[in-house]
Amino acid sequence: MIQHVKSGLRGLMYTLAVDSSRFFGSVALTRDGQPLMGISFNVKATYSEKLLQMISFLLDESQVELKNLGLIAVVEGPGSFTGLRIGMTLSKSLAYAMDIPLCGVNALEALAQTYAFGDGCYAPLFDARKGQVFAALYEMRSRSLSELIPPGSYHPERFFREAQKKGGRALFLGEGETFRETIESVFSRKETYISSHTHIDPFAVARLGMRLFEERGGDDLLTKEPAYYRASDAEINYEKNHPSS
Structure with missing residues (x-):
């Protein structure tokens, strides 16, 4: 189990928010809960090509090193199966590599x-x-x-x-x-x-992540998965073509 236990937010400086749940993605950075910079982008290519690039650009422009992050808040679902999987995998990889706590946030x-x-x-x-x-x-x-x-x-x-x-x-x-x-x-x-508002404010994702971390600590990186809320088309088709005996 790789999990950051509840320790409060004292000393927590920077929170990275990641949202790849829909076709309009976003990343943002806060310092002590205050917005520093956010980027929203259309996903013309796939998130696998775009997301890490946007995170790197965000940190470079904010002059913040990845190792100085205190928390990663990632939208866990519901949303696009592919987008959620890529966002969660990348966020978990960064959290694991740099020993940063991670909290999943509901879209x-x-x-x-x-x-x-x-x-x-x-x-x-x-x-x-x-x-x-x-x-x-x-x-x-x-x-x-x-x-x-x-x-x-x-x-x-x-x-x-x-x-x-x-x-x-x-x-x-x-x-x-x-x-x-x-x-x-x-x-x-x-x-x-x-209302026709569909865009999720990445700073709201950061705030919710901070609140969750303060309440219960970080998620277990080994078991954390996207919250799909239903089977994917691939799973449905597989079950249809491979009925249990």
Whole structure:
């Protein structure tokens, strides 16, 4: 087991945030929780070609050496299977090589944290395909975000009905437009606002990573994996072609 135990954030200077969960990636650097520099980029090539290059550029421009990082916060999912795998593998490799603690951050919580500026309920949504939605429900009160429905892959109508019971009015973030018809069949117009914001602020990823590290320490690098929330197409096809006897 390779795990950094809880030790608080005293002396922690620099946090590297990494998000490769979608086709619009980002990396960022904070110092004592304060933003230093962030880079967002379209992934025209694959993350395997782009991500390390962006991290190196970020550190060079910030004049910070990799060995001086105190924490790596990486988006663990849900999102693109390939993007998540590359981001997690690279982040774990850097953490292992330089003995840096690592914390996985949920993409849905990071999206909610990015746009939750006032009290109320926030429901980040991503289209999971195959008739499912990646979703969660959070409530912001006194600048603190609490979880009402945990992140997961849900049947859309069931999730929205549960969200209506739990929170009533809600701001839908991410790919809510994809589910507008279903949302409006459950919520009244006065209860909903559907936003098209899908970009996760990498500084929100850094803040969440710092909070998690303070609460429970770093993740075990040997067992940490992306949080896919459902089987990949390859796994589904394999199971279909190789049924258990």
